[in-house]
Amino acid sequence: MTAATTSKQSLLSGGEIELIDHFGQPVSSHDWRDQCSLVLFGFTHCRVVCPRALARYGVVLDQLAAEGTPVRGLYISVDPARDSPQVMRDFLAPHPRFIGLTGSVEQIERAKVAFRVFARRASDPDDSVGYRVPHTAIAYLLDADGNCLAHFADAFSGEEVLARLRPLLAA
Amino acid sequence: MNHSAPLDALTTQQVGHLRHFENLSLQPANDWSLMKGIGTGQDDFGAYRFQLAYMAYALAITHVHRLPAAPGAFKPIFERLIAKLLLPETWLYWRDVSRGGSIFNAHLKDQYIEEWDPVVRDNIMYSAYVQSLTLLYNVLFDDDRYAQPDAITFEHWSYFWGGDGHRFHYDQNSLNEHLYWKMVESGYLGVACEPNCIFQICNQPAILGFRMNDLLTGGNLAEEVTRGYEQAWTQFGRLGDNGHYHVMLSEDTRTVRPNLAQAPWVDAWCGALMNMWNGDFVRAHYPQQLADLLLQEPDGTLSVKSAPRPPINGHVVLNDDSDFGWIAAWASEMGDEETLRGLLHHADRHMAPRWRDGGLYYPRNDVAVDAAGHRTLVEPMTGNVLLGYARLNVRDGLQGIYRGPWVRTHFKEPAIIEVGGGIDILQARFEPASHSLLFTLQVRADHPVSEAWVVLGRIDGRGRWTLLFDSQIVAYGDAVKLSISGPVQLRRTDAGLELRWSGSRIQPMRLIFANDCIDGPPA
Numbered sequence: 175m176t177a178a179t180t181s182k183q184s185l186l187s188g189g190e191i192e193l194i195d196h197f198g199q200p201v202s203s204h205d206w207r208d209q210c211s212l213v214l215f216g217f218t219h220c221r222v223v224c225p226r227a228l229a230r231y232g233v234v235l236d237q238l239a240a241e242g243t244p245v246r247g248l249y250i251s252v253d254p255a256r257d258s259p260q261v262m263r264d265f266l267a268p269h270p271r272f273i274g275l276t277g278s279v280e281q282i283e284r285a286k287v288a289f290r291v292f293a294r295r296a297s298d299p300d301d302s303v304g305y306r307v308p309h310t311a312i313a314y315l316l317d318a319d320g321n322c323l324a325h326f327a328d329a330f331s332g333e334e335v336l337a338r339l340r341p342l343l344a345a
Numbered sequence: 346m347n348h349s350a351p352l353d354a355l356t357t358q359q360v361g362h363l364r365h366f367e368n369l370s371l372q373p374a375n376d377w378s379l380m381k382g383i384g385t386g387q388d389d390f391g392a393y394r395f396q397l398a399y400m401a402y403a404l405a406i407t408h409v410h411r412l413p414a415a416p417g418a419f420k421p422i423f424e425r426l427i428a429k430l431l432l433p434e435t436w437l438y439w440r441d442v443s444r445g446g447s448i449f450n451a452h453l454k455d456q457y458i459e460e461w462d463p464v465v466r467d468n469i470m471y472s473a474y475v476q477s478l479t480l481l482y483n484v485l486f487d488d489d490r491y492a493q494p495d496a497i498t499f500e501h502w503s504y505f506w507g508g509d510g511h512r513f514h515y516d517q518n519s520l521n522e523h524l525y526w527k528m529v530e531s532g533y534l535g536v537a538c539e540p541n542c543i544f545q546i547c548n549q550p551a552i553l554g555f556r557m558n559d560l561l562t563g564g565n566l567a568e569e570v571t572r573g574y575e576q577a578w579t580q581f582g583r584l585g586d587n588g589h590y591h592v593m594l595s596e597d598t599r600t601v602r603p604n605l606a607q608a609p610w611v612d613a614w615c616g617a618l619m620n621m622w623n624g625d626f627v628r629a630h631y632p633q634q635l636a637d638l639l640l641q642e643p644d645g646t647l648s649v650k651s652a653p654r655p656p657i658n659g660h661v662v663l664n665d666d667s668d669f670g671w672i673a674a675w676a677s678e679m680g681d682e683e684t685l686r687g688l689l690h691h692a693d694r695h696m697a698p699r700w701r702d703g704g705l706y707y708p709r710n711d712v713a714v715d716a717a718g719h720r721t722l723v724e725p726m727t728g729n730v731l732l733g734y735a736r737l738n739v740r741d742g743l744q745g746i747y748r749g750p751w752v753r754t755h756f757k758e759p760a761i762i763e764v765g766g767g768i769d770i771l772q773a774r775f776e777p778a779s780h781s782l783l784f785t786l787q788v789r790a791d792h793p794v795s796e797a798w799v800v801l802g803r804i805d806g807r808g809r810w811t812l813l814f815d816s817q818i819v820a821y822g823d824a825v826k827l828s829i830s831g832p833v834q835l836r837r838t839d840a841g842l843e844l845r846w847s848g849s850r851i852q853p854m855r856l857i858f859a860n861d862c863i864d865g866p867p868a
Contacts (some may be wrong), residue, residue, distance in 0.1 A: 204792065205725075290526045290529055290530045291529070292530050292531060292532035293532075294535075296580075308532060310529055310532065317511075327572075327573075329568070329572060
């Protein structure tokens, strides 16, 4: 059968993204151009999806580093009202492969648009402040030039992601 | 002498529907004869785009489940339907609809601007059909013509207005990718049709497109999207308190519009499509939903209870809901033969079936019921498309396409790859165990004898062959020799073996090969 080809993802076409890292320092997507990055979106009050994804991808990034192909982990907040740099740093302490990124509402909106991420506040009586932020649970692999090489839905296991990442990183 | 057709051959009515699809596809550009519905401006459910798309889906179902070895009978029609789908007449409505202004979105009217590109924002009620049909075409016919750069181009220019015109370029992959990311951006709830209106129904064709893309690329977009879709809709529920599918969701307020009036088209259209990937759910709710929607007629036929559309601010809503047609299509997908039989019996008795240029259809009739109270309302979507779709479909027909229509060896098996206008294909399948292409041809009395031909392709490498009419040998040959002993003309062409025949009106044929694979006999 003649296979249809998958073109390179049309992400990050809207210019540089500027955010604040979890040390409180301004950063831009230009700063990620020295190596490949794995980008997740989430919020620190997330009870299930984010902790699970950070744990899974933390193992993946550990393994890649052990194989001599380090990849930077980036975790961008979709809840800037609650996720200050300090909150991000504390939340990511168990996940040292990841750098937390937050910013103003406008900065976060630009990042969401660039990655075509869905995130929308929803009321949640079980949350201490009364809301949660359902969001896209996709991990994006960026190359050193900022191109999106691949993305992985939340359903992928760590082993599946590793198997797909290795040839992409070796190319 | 006329021969009887095999048991698995198409019926006269099924052939008639296929011919009608072909007839409509052959109409010159912008000749929409028989297809214009009651609505204005292509913004309702009877629009050309829906008729074109569901004719193509019906072709796909028939090809896969009934005539798998006859791609030549379907491919040209499929191409012409896609070409018509790309005509400005089918998508220009979006320039107006994109501006919003619906009564139920009045609060948003200042937020929307005119958009000419018919697939870039919202409008999944059009874009998903372009996406799914082009990818489905690739899967069905192993032809990636719509994957070529700019193969999908939306272009409009007028001598009289609009300056330099508008042109938007896509291909099956770029369009698929665009819709996928729109789905992601929506949180997998789905892409809107009219601004702010996410219909469950209209996102199902996009899911079919994702699945076709996966079959071509080895990806898993469909699984990702359906999983996300299930999760996203959990908070709203798929059904209302009355057990019927929600009509739509407002994007801004996240409120669902339940199907309080129990409009049949909502359940039937949604169920007929969603059965592709969510069959257990659809099938579990089908009996009760259907019971609320069907009418038992005194003459033993079945009809449908349509929900009246109330006036809105003094306006009558003119819309081809096509309730009857959608219920028939849904019943066919469910394999509910009793219901389907009752509905088709009603259509044949009360909806004035008509034959035109060899094709069968039910002409538009805006009169709701006749003097005896029998439903006579026929929208073009019902009469041109959906009753034919239902008659050609099989249980889980669309689901079978979603799962994957072909076995790995399909495109190496002998098949009828071209068909003249004077021939109907009633049966066409390859039997691997007997190395035989079984096919039954019908000569059309309304076409010249010169058009009574087919080309049998994918036969190289299979060694000696023998052609039988019923059990009588009429020809045999191989790659070099050809010997004819019966009432048939054969000649080798670059594409295969051209067969011309003008004998009895229906003729079962069998082409038996010496080898069971293209690599020749085992050593």
